[in-house]
Amino acid sequence: MVLRRFLILRRSRSFRLEGRTAAHPAACLFRFAALFLILSLALAALPARADDFAAAVLGLAEEGFPAKQKAIVALAKSGDPRAVPILQALRDDRLRRMPDGSVVIVATTGGTTRLTHAATGRDIAGILPDSLDRIIVNNRLRGAIEAALGSLTLFSPDRAVRLSAAQEALKRPTADAALPLEQALAAERDGEVRAALEQGLAAVRLFSGGKDEMLAAIRALGATTDPQAKNLLDAFRAKPDLDAGLRQAAEAAIASIDGRLLWTGLAANLFQGISLGSVLLLAAIGLAITFGVMGVINMAHGEMIMTGAYAAFVVQQLFRTFLPPEWIDAYLLVAVPVAFLFAGLLGVVLERCLIRFLYGRPLETLLATWGVSLILQQAVRSIFGSPNKEVSNPGWMTGGFDLMGGFTVTWNRLYIILFCFVVLGALALILNRTSFGLHMRAVTQNRDMAAAMGIRTARVDALTFGLGSGIAGMAGVALSQIGNVSPNLGTIYIVDSFLVVVFGGVGNLLGTLVGALSLGIVNKFLEPVAGAILGKIVILAAIILFIQWRPRGLFALKGRTADA
């Protein structure tokens, strides 16, 4: 059908041509001759390459992965820039096979789908992409595609593409990559890409260059903090008939990389510890208020976190349904206040309807709030169903960046650390600089005196509990970015939250901060040595011993209130 349309198009053009022929026969003849000349020249120059290219593209649609791999390698060897979008489409699952065996690219931009013929670049209309066979790849082919794109995109105008192409060269050094790398290096202006290209070139020359080139390559690789460079040097050192000077240089380079890797390892551990600490802190801040300040053993605290996570899910779904797709990245910013208000409201209701009748009776409070936690879990299970809900990271929280030598800082964790400190700071401001904070501290320190001063203690109780619950809700939004959103979400964090608050010292925000961070960091330094399970046990035992020694935690409140 496509072919027929094309023919119709051609015919209409030739009609026009005939019209002109009638008007200026001589000019037309000249034009015809010129056209013929150009065409024949082009055909003489192109045929072999064009045929190879078209055959390789057709090969992508063949059955079986080995045949497809052959086609990918052929496309890479062709050096043809037209291969780049085709390989990208293959990698991104946007290549389809027509019933006649030809290959088409599917591109979706702004809600409209376009089909183009891969070999010719012609548009195809009137066919639904869903009706065509997908051309699937496996991991081996994905590796081959990346390698092929690496060699094809060394000269791409996009800096990020060039950078990843240069890094690819370090990953898979081959002798015939030297020439294109040299050419790319000569043309490259960007510093970071140049450095990556130099490393890639060094990796290639390490195994195929002369002695001087090898020495320079060792020096270049030794200056990096990259485990891959170290592997290359390791493999180089292990070569049997190696010059003693070269071996020494390689060993020195490995030692210097090792030294730097040790420090990055420690830095990575520290970051992981702070990240875990910030998660613990977020989960525990709410509890530090409800349990720490008000003295309510709130077993439903975990479920407040869970409702926050579900609030994030609901906001995300609303954004997906009602707003244009480019707004989706902002859903998280809306989810935070929504979760705060919803969980806070739930907390106020809980306090007014249940907990206020149980003040001063910790055992009953514990059992009642535990019951509430079960009710909330089952309610969520009935409304949303028991399977996990998918809450995706917004674009600005996806992925991470390689800080140095295998130490990847992930965006979601970095933002959560920042968020955690913002929340803590805001809370400290509320407690110490607002009249509500003043009332709150007054009521918790001496309820009767505060009431005598005209503070409505019941209202302050409800709002305090609401504040604690609201913060737990915000924690839920943050946790939805690193973990599950399921009805059991809260149960994972409730024990850790209590640990942090008790360890840090009940009724003290600074204690909660120090407690959470130190637990996180110690945990992360223990885990590589002892493993996750033993690490947890060691920490639990250590906290029990610590509480024996200092029953009021790290930062005990002093003065009369502490004895109350």
Next chain:
Amino acid sequence: MKLIQPICRGAAAAIAVAAAVLVPGWAEAQTQGTIKIGVLHSLSGTMAISETTLKDTILMMVDDINKKGGLLGKKVEAVVVDPASNWPLFAEKARDLLAKEKVAAVFGCWTSVSRKSVLPVFEELNGLLFYPVQYEGEESSRNVFYTGAAPNQQAIPAVEYLMREEGGAAKRWVLEGTDYVYPRTTNKILEAFLKSKGVAAEDIRVNYTPFGHSDWQTEVATIKKFASAGKKTAVVSTINGDANVPFYKELANAGIKASDIPVVAFSVGEEELAGIDTKNLIGHLAAWNYFQSVKNPTNDAFIKQWQDFIKNPKRVTNDPMEAHFTGFKMWTQAVRQAGTTDVDAVRQAMYGQKVKAPSGFSQIMNTNHHLSKPVMIGEIRADGQFDVVWQTKEPIKADAWSPHLPEDKGKIADWTYPWVCGNCTAAKYTD
């Protein structure tokens, strides 16, 4: 109300009479009572995430068979209980089902610890359990039919695939598991298998994390470091339940691509992926005996039946559901063949029972109480489904006892004469 009831009754009677004339079996079902079956899946607690779907699958099958006229002329009635992810409660509920409700068969359990907990009850009261989940093997009870995969139908072929050129020719292995019986036993078998293939001990890293482990930073960084030793590395994940989502999120954000370090999972299917954004996980693998994306008429009908029953066109199907589908069909066929729901007669009729399964193959129940199943390796794609990148040509027969473990040497599971045993090195009867 008063008026409506007689009308309804009249209409029902009219339909019953009409049906009695047309479908004798159905009329019989109305008069002869019901056949009860038990559904023993957690509907609350940690495992509710996975097990609720299996309960619905059995309800769908029961609904289907009743629409088609029931079994032996009787209606099938499902007795659903909730053991609440509490392992001892599983045993209690199983006893209730068998002793009080007198069910003909029980479909249930997910974790191996729950199965181990109900096993003595089924053996004592001579019940029948259909267990639909892939597991660690090392078991063959007279009272259990295992419709999920044994290690040689999932774990071993998956590792073999990754060892081959097409799977990336992995030379270094991380065995990552949740700390309980299934991952520990599977990893023991895998370690023995890898060593028998010449993988050195320093090229294998085994690590366990607790249930619900949520902070994967250290482990993901360690995997990255372990993989940077210059040999192609693959991760075999027996991580179960809630811990999977944070693991995959960390993996995706740390930039571990499947073409560099592939992760093959044995407990992650379509249902689990529904809770994860899979755009950054493309190419990571799972090994099962069924994927929803498999194309064949039986599977199309199965998916449609499920989505119609659950009234949600977006719900996915997965491997344990397919196992329940096959198990239930097999049980009904065996009951029809035996002409009774008596456990001993049905057990005898089960052997050699054949069902056309949604995986596209005819599956056969063997005398070791396990199925012959095809093995499929799937790669995750952007929409949360899997592309099958490799599969066996024929169904593979399950080994109840692993040939790779020295302590299992010579052990045979065969419940027919002359063996009549699930764990023997010599036949029970010799003549």
